Amino acid sequence: MFEIAGIREIVKPENLAYRKSDLLTENVMSYCPGCGHGTVHRILAEVIDELGLQSDTIGVSPVGCSVLMYNYIDVDIQQAAHGRAPAVATAIKRLLPEKFVFTYQGDGDLAAIGTAETIHACNRGENILMLFINNGIYGMTGGQMAPTTLVGMKSSTSPAGRIAKTMGSPLKMTDIVATLPGTYYVTRQSVHTPANVRKTKKAIRKAVQYQKLDRGTCFIEIVSNCPSGWKMTPVQSNKWMEETMFPVYPLGDLKTPEE
Amino acid sequence: MAKIRGSIVVNVERCKGCEVCMVSCPTGTIAMAKEVNGKGYNYAFPANPDLCIGCASCAMGCLDGVIAVYKTKI
Numbered sequence: 086m087f088e089i090a091g092i093r094e095i096v097k098p099e100n101l102a103y104r105k106s107d108l109l110t111e112n113v114m115s116y117c118p119g120c121g122h123g124t125v126h127r128i129l130a131e132v133i134d135e136l137g138l139q140s141d142t143i144g145v146s147p148v149g150c151s152v153l154m155y156n157y158i159d160v161d162i163q164q165a166a167h168g169r170a171p172a173v174a175t176a177i178k179r180l181l182p183e184k185f186v187f188t189y190q191g192d193g194d195l196a197a198i199g200t201a202e203t204i205h206a207c208n209r210g211e212n213i214l215m216l217f218i219n220n221g222i223y224g225m226t227g228g229q230m231a232p233t234t235l236v237g238m239k240s241s242t243s244p245a246g247r248i249a250k251t252m253g254s255p256l257k258m259t260d261i262v263a264t265l266p267g268t269y270y271v272t273r274q275s276v277h278t279p280a281n282v283r284k285t286k287k288a289i290r291k292a293v294q295y296q297k298l299d300r301g302t303c304f305i306e307i308v309s310n311c312p313s314g315w316k317m318t319p320v321q322s323n324k325w326m327e328e329t330m331f332p333v334y335p336l337g338d339l340k341t342p343e344e
Numbered sequence: 345m346a347k348i349r350g351s352i353v354v355n356v357e358r359c360k361g362c363e364v365c366m367v368s369c370p371t372g373t374i375a376m377a378k379e380v381n382g383k384g385y386n387y388a389f390p391a392n393p394d395l396c397i398g399c400a401s402c403a404m405g406c407l408d409g410v411i412a413v414y415k416t417k418i
């Protein structure tokens with residue numbers, strides 16, 4: 086490994102303040118530079134590691150850029166057909182109720198082809214965590230419009246920008262599932278600044294704890310970026326996300342358990 | 345008064361040169377190298393190591409788990 090250190094004398098095991106979890110594998114993730122998928126993988130691996138759940142976790146990965154998630158997080162992961170992760174996770178959790186079960190899905194997967202699975206799993210109150218990475222676009226296939234694409238936002242299939250009259254308005258899945266009695270904890274977060282990363286990590290940790298209570302579905306949307314699909318640098322994309330995505334997808338809790 | 349000193353360690357080959365750590369650092373410790381790594385990215389490195397306070401903002405912001413952070417009082 087080729088490493089560059091700041092001041093060698095400080096780099097001693099007893100001074101370690103942060104390093105990535107070993108559950109995030111040494112495989113270089115296939116994500117584009119600056120893509121939020123990487124951060125979410127990193128903190129999810131950290132939470133599972135910190136709670137000692139490596140051998141008690143089963144994830145379900147989607148179709149989309151994160152299809153190869155099993156190469157990057159060292160826990161059991163089943164890859165599902167497009168949009169069907171909540172159905173697969175339902176089966177896994179019902180057969181192995183003692184495991185921590187989560188789905189990890191993009192907006193094309195969760196809010197387009199998988200809309201029915203999402204709504205019905207949440208309506209049944211399946212005792213799983215759904216992680217929803219909303220970057221407002223189909224990243225993997227080259228930046229086509231998604232149901233979550235903002236009005237006026239350009240994509241390869243809305244080159245002049247999305248028009249609400251003919252293409253609909255941004256679909257707010259998180260708001261929809263928050264209205265269902267089956268959901269227990271619903272929140273919308275982001276990972277574009279260190280402070281937001283810490284908040285999202287806290288939300289994931291809460292959701293893992295709630296799953297032990299068997300009270301219903303936990304749903305965490307993470308408003309994220311797609312620098313390649315949006316045709317921006319990573320730093321520009323984070324700024325654009327703050328200015329343009331957050332007014333439509335405001336961060337914060339939509340449903341919290343009555344403690 | 346004890347002073348907090350930090351040091352980062354960059355796993356160069358894992359870095360994708362996205363610059364997010366650089367803009368997340370409150371002290372201006374990090375810059376992007378003129379040289380590229382094996383994948384062709386201008387990697388992040390501690391250009392001003394004396395400024396580092398070990399706050400780990402860079403590591404929290406890093407998308408790829410590239411940065412380790414060490415911290416001590418001197």
Ligand SMILES: Cc1ncc(C[n+]2csc(CCOP(=O)(O)OP(=O)(O)O)c2C)c(N)n1
Pocket residue numbers: 148149150151167190191192193194195218220222223224225226231311
């Ligand atoms: C049944 C089926 N339909 C369509 C596709 C093509 N396809 C692959 S990924 C994808 C969308 C991915 O977008 P999203 O879920 O937002 O994830 P991202 O890549 O942005 O993370 C589509 C439509 C497919 N693989 N299978």
Ligand code: SF4
Pocket residue numbers: 115116117120121122150220224225310311312313314
């Ligand atoms: S295409 Fe977009 S979502 Fe996919 S890895 Fe690249 S930046 Fe991330």
Ligand code: SF4
Pocket residue numbers: 350351352368369370371372373374395396397398399400401402403413
């Ligand atoms: S630990 Fe803090 S001060 Fe040091 S490089 Fe990282 S962000 Fe900058």
Ligand code: SF4
Pocket residue numbers: 119354358359360361362363364365366387388405406407408409410411
């Ligand atoms: S955030 Fe990580 S991947 Fe991006 S430039 Fe910094 S060290 Fe490299």
